[in-house]
Amino acid sequence: xxxxxxxxxxxxxxxxxxxxxxxxxxxxxxxxxxxxxxxxxxxxxxxxxxxxxxxxxxxxxxxxxxxxxxxxxxxxxxxxxxxxxxxxxxxxxxxxxxxxxxxxxxxxxxxxxxxxxxxxxxxxxxxxxxxxxxxxxxxxxxxxxxxxxxxxxxxxxxxxxxxxxxxxxxxxxxxxxxxxxxxxxxxxxxxxxxxxxxxxxxxxxxxxxxxxxxxxxxxxxxxxxxxxxxxxxxxxxxxxxxxxxxxx
Amino acid sequence: xxxxxxxxxxxxxxxxxxxxxxxxxxxxxxxxxxxxxxxxxxxxxxxxxxxxxxxxxxxxxxxxxxxxxxxxxxxxxxxxxxxxxxxxxxxxxxxxxxxxxxxxxxxxxxxxxxxxxxxxxxxxxxxxxxxxxxxxxxxxxxxxxxxxxxxxxxxxxxxxxxxxxxxxxxxxxxxxxxxxxxxxxxxxxxxxxxxxxxxxxxxxxxxxxxxxxxxxxxxxxxxxxxxxxxxxxxxxxxxxxxxxxxxxxxxxxxxxxxxxxxxxxxxxxxxxxxxxxxxxxxxxxxxxxxxxxxxxxxxxxxxxxxxxxxxxxxxxxxxxxx
Ligand SMILES: Cc1cc2nc3c(=O)[nH]c(=O)nc-3n(C[C@H](O)[C@H](O)[C@H](O)COP(=O)(O)OP(=O)(O)OC[C@H]3O[C@@H](n4cnc5c(N)ncnc54)[C@H](O)[C@@H]3O)c2cc1C
Ligand SMILES: Nc1ncnc2c1ncn2[C@@H]1O[C@H](COP(=O)(O)O)[C@@H](O)[C@H]1O
Numbered sequence: 166x167x168x169x170x171x172x173x174x175x176x177x178x179x180x181x182x183x184x185x186x187x188x189x190x191x192x193x194x195x196x197x198x199x200x201x202x203x204x205x206x207x208x209x210x211x212x213x214x215x216x217x218x219x220x221x222x223x224x225x226x227x228x229x230x231x232x233x234x235x236x237x238x239x240x241x242x243x244x245x246x247x248x249x250x251x252x253x254x255x256x257x258x259x260x261x262x263x264x265x266x267x268x269x270x271x272x273x274x275x276x277x278x279x280x281x282x283x284x285x286x287x288x289x290x291x292x293x294x295x296x297x298x299x300x301x302x303x304x305x306x307x308x309x310x311x312x313x314x315x316x317x318x319x320x321x322x323x324x325x326x327x328x329x330x331x332x333x334x335x336x337x338x339x340x341x342x343x344x345x346x347x348x349x350x351x352x353x354x355x356x357x358x359x360x361x362x363x364x365x366x367x368x369x370x371x372x373x374x375x376x377x378x379x380x381x382x383x384x385x386x387x388x389x390x391x392x393x394x395x396x397x398x399x400x401x402x403x404x405x406x407x408x409x410x411x412x413x
Numbered sequence: 414x415x416x417x418x419x420x421x422x423x424x425x426x427x428x429x430x431x432x433x434x435x436x437x438x439x440x441x442x443x444x445x446x447x448x449x450x451x452x453x454x455x456x457x458x459x460x461x462x463x464x465x466x467x468x469x470x471x472x473x474x475x476x477x478x479x480x481x482x483x484x485x486x487x488x489x490x491x492x493x494x495x496x497x498x499x500x501x502x503x504x505x506x507x508x509x510x511x512x513x514x515x516x517x518x519x520x521x522x523x524x525x526x527x528x529x530x531x532x533x534x535x536x537x538x539x540x541x542x543x544x545x546x547x548x549x550x551x552x553x554x555x556x557x558x559x560x561x562x563x564x565x566x567x568x569x570x571x572x573x574x575x576x577x578x579x580x581x582x583x584x585x586x587x588x589x590x591x592x593x594x595x596x597x598x599x600x601x602x603x604x605x606x607x608x609x610x611x612x613x614x615x616x617x618x619x620x621x622x623x624x625x626x627x628x629x630x631x632x633x634x635x636x637x638x639x640x641x642x643x644x645x646x647x648x649x650x651x652x653x654x655x656x657x658x659x660x661x662x663x664x665x666x667x668x669x670x671x672x673x674x675x676x677x678x679x680x681x682x683x684x685x686x687x688x689x690x691x692x693x694x695x696x697x698x699x700x701x702x703x704x705x706x707x708x709x710x711x712x713x714x715x716x717x718x719x720x721x722x723x724x725x726x727x728x729x730x731x732x733x734x735x
Contacts, residue, residue, distance in 0.1 A: 178662055178682045182549040191546075202663050257515075258524065283547050283662060288527050288564075292483075292515025301594050302483065304512040307656075317598075321657070322481075323423075323508050323610040325602030331595040341663060346650050376524030380540060380553040385688070391695075391705050396714030399723045402694070403730050405710060410692045412614070412671040413638065413730075 166220040166311065166333070168211050169271065171264060171278040171290065172239050173201040173254075174232040178283065184382045191284070191382070200235055203279025207339040209350045210309060211277055212243045218311070221245050223271065227254045227263045233365065240360035241352030247365040256375035257285075261293035266371050268298060274333040275316075280305055280340045291338035300334040307342025416442040416449050417499035418467070419490055421507060422456035428611060429572070432465050434505045436573040437565050439466025440532045441501060452493045452584070454478050454486065463579035465572065470581045471497075477588060480600075481509050485592035487516035492586050494521060494560075503563045507610060514564050524556040527564035547662045548688035567610070568668040568689065609660065612641035614671040615690070617660060619645040621676020621697065621716060625653035630720045631675065637727045643667065645677050661686035676716045679704025696720065 176182075176196045183192040200208070214220040224239040226232050227250040236247040248271075250263045268276060276295075281288035295302030301316075307326060308319030311333070318329045318337070337343075352360070394402045406413045418438035420431040435451055442449040451467040453459050455478055459470050473489055490513070494502050502521070504514040506528065518525035528544040530551065538555045544566055545552040556563075609615055616635040618628060628642075635642045642658060649659035660667050662685035672690035676697060677683060684707050687693065695708040698715050705711050712719055 176546075178547075178685070182546045184550075256524075258518070261519075284545065285552070286528055286543075286545055286547060288511050289515040289518070289525055292512065293519050293525075296487075296516045296519030299591075302516065303595065304483070305508050320512075321508055322600070322602070324606065324608035325600065325657070327597055327601070328599045329595050330598055341659075342656055374557075376556065376558045377526060378555045378557060380555055382545070382553075383551050384549070385551070388707075388709070391708045391711045393705075394710060394712050396712050396719050399712065399719060400726045402710060402712065402723065403726055406671065406692070406694070407730070407734075410671070410709065412692050 166214060166218060166275055167271065167273045168214060168220050168222045168275045168277060169268060169273040170204065170208050170211050170222060170224045170239070170244065171276065172204050172208070172224050172226045172235060173279065173282040174198050174226060174228055174235040175201045175282055175284040178202065182384070188381045188383060198235060200238060201279050201282050203281065203340050205349055206341055206343050207277035207279060207337065208239055208242060208244070209344045209348060210339065212350055213344070214311065215243065220275070223248060223273070225250065225264060225267050227252055227260045227370075229253060236365055237360050238352055240363045240365070241356040242350045243356065246363055249365065249367050250370050251367050252370035255379065256377050257287045257289035258293055258376040259373050261290050261297055262373040263370050264290070264294050265297040267368070268294070274335070275311065276300070276336040278336065278338055280338045288338075291336050295336035298334070298336070300336050301331045302336045303329060303331065304338040306337045306339040309337060309339070309343055414445070415447050415497050415499050416445065416501045416503065417494050417497055418449065418451045418503045420451050420453050420456065420462055421505055421509060422453060425455060425457040427456060427461065430505045430507060430567055432462070432572050433568070433570055434503055434565055435462050435465040435467055436575065437532065437570040438503045439573070439575050440570070441503065444533060444536055445501070450497045450499065452490065454489065459581065460579065463577050464574055466575035466577050467579045468577055470579050471584050472581065473584050473586060475586070475588070477593070480597045482593065482595065482597075483509070483513040483516055484595065485588060487513045487520055488588065488592055489586040490517050491520040493584060496584065500559060501561045501563065503565055506564055506567050510564065514562055518562040521560045521562065522558065523560035523562045524558040525562040525564065526554050526556055528566045529563050530566050530569040532570070544689070547685035548666070549685060566668065566689070568670070607639065607641040609641045609643055609658070609665050609667060612669050614638045614640035614673070615643050615667050615669045616640045616673045616675070617643035617645070617677060618648065618675050619677030620647050627717070628654065630724065634673070634720055634724050634727070637724055637731060645683055674704055674708070675720060677704060678702050679707055
């Protein structure tokens with residue numbers, strides 16, 4: 166099994182979100198970048214397939230050279246090699262096209278991605294990639310087993326879960342559950358040392374016109390101060406929720 | 414040219430989200446001075462969609478489509494979009510909607526904007542406002558392609574009644590074997606429980622509740638309010654509550670009308686997931702808890718005293734108001 170794990174490079178969850186250039190660009194000043202949390206879950210699952218089933222694991226990012234430390238981190242966690250497609254990732258469709266090229270050239274049969282990136286929250290790359298390649302696709306995946314060519318996948322549905330049977334080649338949009346939080350891998354010293362020697366190749370993008378373009382950003386309006394209600398007068402809360410907020 | 418909405422149903426029934434998507438579609442059709450077609454798959458009582466502005470209702474009935482299948486559904490929607498010459502297709506943000514929309518976008522070679530919260534701010538260029546940075550910001554995006562897929566964020570547009578007369582017709586899609594390469598073998602759904610995705614009200618508990626044995630009052634409060642129950646991340650990590658209840662940036666997003674947080678500190682990652690809820694209430698014994706900065710209403714107090722009182726008062730309120 167040849168696994169490709171798609172890694173997006175996103176601001177750490179505690180980052181302050183600000184914009185520059187007349188609110189057209191995300192302000193990266195003082196921001197720490199990390200592997201997208203959903204991608205960490207699927208990368209850890211890939212390590213399991215590597216150790217238990219002898220799979221090879223390649224990680225890929227579409228982005229510029231500033232993203233390389235994030236790919237190195239994925240190598241330190243245990244991926245065998247990394248590929249960076251040298252292009253700005255501004256449109257989900259564009260990214261999916263680039264990833265499709267990487268999949269075709271590398272003959273990958275299991276593609277693991279996250280359910281969404283926590284920066285742009287597109288939730289589109291894995292599905293579009295599957296659509297372009299005409300591979301099977303399961304989104305919001307919370308469990309994955311592969312036996313030869315067949316896969317058993319659990320996906321989250323509204324109010325529960327559903328078990329599915331399908332075949333490779335397969336694209337997964339994964340989330341917590343595919344592995345548990347406590348099992349997430351973090352790089353250790355040995356991993357970090359080894360990662361320096363692992364191959365990271367840079368490939369040029371194929372041409373494709375972006376389908377969308379970000380115009381500007383804005384922050385939600387600042388909200389008013391909290392109304393405090395005395396703990397001995399909870400009836401007042403009910404009154405406010407009924408008459409003022411009109412939600413009960 | 415027309416606008417096409419997919420109105421999702423479950424076991425034949427529409428959920429509120431279907432009517433919200435139709436309401437939104439009507440608004441987009443008005444902006445484009447065109448008509449609104451709505452497609453349904455194996456749904457009953459489809460004429461109810463005309464209450465929200467559907468002018469043409471296309472029903473697809475096919476036993477093979479009884480269980481949701483993203484690829485097959487995306488193929489059906491593509492065929493309907495082509496038949497209707499629809500340049501804009503609007504999909505909801507349920508788990509199923511999020512699953513099929515990117516497949517449909519590729520089928521149609523359409524640009525796709527997800528998490529959209531408002532009617533287009535401009536038609537030419539075509540721009541929409543969407544949520545980004547886990548609800549910490551909004552992003553205005555231009556969709557540059559001729560054909561467009563819009564994913565509407567839940568509870569962002571609301572229901573807008575707009576009674577119209579609708580024509581109804583059936584459509585028989587062409588399905589291929591390739592549409593059914595993924596097979597559902599079992600579905601495990603909590604029966605009779607309100608889910609976070611559907612709920613108008615969500616009652617959520619954090620580590621301040623000390624242990625799983627104290628969730629009785631949370632469930633009772635949810636019961637009185639007709640609410641879904643939720644929890645913070647450590648609560649599900651500790652196994653006090655199932656993962657499906659974990660809300661926040663790395664859990665489920667909540668876009669309810671009312672969110673009540675009990676014994677939750679209000680960490681940035683928690684707030685990111687619940688920002689889209691309209692009204693937020695916090696109950697916490699620490700007046701310095703960050704949640705008080707994010708909430709609309711707050712009670713500083715011990716949950717073990719406040720919540721039982723709240724339940725009692727709510728029962729009185731319900732008795733008078735129903
Ligand atoms: C990458 C990353 C992603 C994360 N994603 C999420 C996420 O999606 N969702 C999420 O929730 N968290 C997430 N977290 C964790 C988050 O940072 C916080 O640790 C978590 O939200 C805290 O949960 P809590 O408020 O229940 O617990 P605590 O922080 O322990 O807070 C408990 C609160 O209860 C109050 N309390 C105690 N006793 C009582 C009482 N008797 N009555 C009333 N109040 C009482 C305390 O004053 C305190 O404010 C994430 C963290 C990281 C690093
Ligand atoms: N620039 C990128 N390079 C590689 N993978 C990506 C990139 N952007 C998104 N992905 C993958 O697609 C998933 C969903 O991202 P998105 O569609 O942007 O929300 C992420 O969790 C990644 O696995």
